[in-house]
Amino acid sequence: MRILIVGAGRVGCGALGMAFAMQGHEVIFAARREDLIESINRHGYTVITKGKVEATIEVSGVRAVNVAHREFVEEVASADQVYTSVRPDNLPSISGILAQAILHRVRSGESRPLDIFCCENLKNAGSQLERLIFTYVPFQNAQQIQDRISFNAAVSDRIVSGQEMDPSGKLIFTADAVGDILFDTLHIKGDFPVMPPLKGIDNFPACIEEKLYILNCGHALAAYMGHQRGYKYIHEAMDDEQINRSVVGAMLEAQQALQCKYGRTFHYAGFINEILASFSNAKLMDTIARVGRDPIRKLQADDRLVGPAKLAYRYNLKPTFLIQGCAAALSFWNHEDPQAVELQKLVTASGMEEALDTVAQLRPWNPISKLIREQIEQRN
Numbered sequence: 001m002r003i004l005i006v007g008a009g010r011v012g013c014g015a016l017g018m019a020f021a022m023q024g025h026e027v028i029f030a031a032r033r034e035d036l037i038e039s040i041n042r043h044g045y046t047v048i049t050k051g052k053v054e055a056t057i058e059v060s061g062v063r064a065v066n067v068a069h070r071e072f073v074e075e076v077a078s079a080d081q082v083y084t085s086v087r088p089d090n091l092p093s094i095s096g097i098l099a100q101a102i103l104h105r106v107r108s109g110e111s112r113p114l115d116i117f118c119c120e121n122l123k124n125a126g127s128q129l130e131r132l133i134f135t136y137v138p139f140q141n142a143q144q145i146q147d148r149i150s151f152n153a154a155v156s157d158r159i160v161s162g163q164e165m166d167p168s169g170k171l172i173f174t175a176d177a178v179g180d181i182l183f184d185t186l187h188i189k190g191d192f193p194v195m196p197p198l199k200g201i202d203n204f205p206a207c208i209e210e211k212l213y214i215l216n217c218g219h220a221l222a223a224y225m226g227h228q229r230g231y232k233y234i235h236e237a238m239d240d241e242q243i244n245r246s247v248v249g250a251m252l253e254a255q256q257a258l259q260c261k262y263g264r265t266f267h268y269a270g271f272i273n274e275i276l277a278s279f280s281n282a283k284l285m286d287t288i289a290r291v292g293r294d295p296i297r298k299l300q301a302d303d304r305l306v307g308p309a310k311l312a313y314r315y316n317l318k319p320t321f322l323i324q325g326c327a328a329a330l331s332f333w334n335h336e337d338p339q340a341v342e343l344q345k346l347v348t349a350s351g352m353e354e355a356l357d358t359v360a361q362l363r364p365w366n367p368i369s370k371l372i373r374e375q376i377e378q379r380n
Helices: 010-022 034-043 070-078 088-107 125-134 139-148 204-228 234-239 241-262 272-279 288-292 306-314 320-329 338-350 352-360 367-379
Strands: 002-006 026-031 045-050 055-059 063-066 081-084 114-119 149-156 160-165 171-176 181-184 198-201
Touching: 002 010, 002 070, 010 026, 010 045, 010 055, 010 149, 010 160, 010 171, 010 181, 026 034, 026 070, 034 045, 034 063, 034 171, 063 070, 070 088, 081 088, 088 114, 088 125, 088 139, 114 125, 125 139, 125 149, 139 149, 149 204, 181 204, 204 234, 204 241, 204 272, 204 288, 204 306, 204 320, 234 241, 234 272, 234 288, 241 272, 241 306, 241 320, 306 320, 306 367, 320 367, 338 352, 352 367
Parallel strands: 002 026, 002 081, 026 063, 045 171, 081 114, 114 149, 181 198
Antiparallel strands: 045 055, 149 181, 160 171
């Protein structure tokens, strides 16, 4: 297949691109930065895996185009699949460009179906991308797009901790040795071979909730509590007995709440030990700054910290460790992270309760807000 990946960062190259290139597909990246585009076109890139299997994988035969240029439109017109991997906050900025490329495809008479996968840590990712796309679509073309294009959700759980350029200008990524690419099977229009690490999921909304509330929750909690204790790397935080206990406790609280909601596990709830092993993998040198970035998004009402705390409370489960994570996130500071800067400005200017109201839609009288306040007071 010809697969176009919008986004040439850690997940786009280190997880998606590597997997599809190793399967023998033609892989094209779309990016904004000319240095990344030039590097991929000249050198390909390298992925160094760390963990149970240590290997250096040369990803060659791939190419890259500029998402703002006409060549991107032509690549969408001829693609069999498109993946976006740009981080949730950047979806609005690429949706207009992608919409114009899709319009060009259907207006040119291309009748082959196109499956577009929004590969982000985001609930209802496919629907959210579709909604953004259709704000740019004239009504006379809407039915054509609905008939020929599908908008789906996908997620990669491979930890890709490092991205750098070597002296020759070649991109080098450092990634965990294990990781899957899960995708929603509900709306797919085309037939394609599903080979590892791809896995189709029939109840993807529940699966992504598991990922956010278990894997991403534990990862974020390790970062925010590790930041409080002055650690630089996630594995250092996981070596701290108290933080380790809190991470495990929060993941188990979330697992129990999800079990109450669904009555079964879907994927991540059965892999907690493997997830913890990845967090503790010192060879990844995964930084707390990377994992903790964008704290405002991660503190939103249905995201990885407040979301499982609310769910646990709904089922009369005491979210002790989840609350610790929420409280720790409110103190996260990194001058290079715009959201961390904005969050601390909000907390300083308005106080913790108003910050939670603004960011997580938790009113001051909400029991979760009260528990977080008590945790902060206890800590101080």
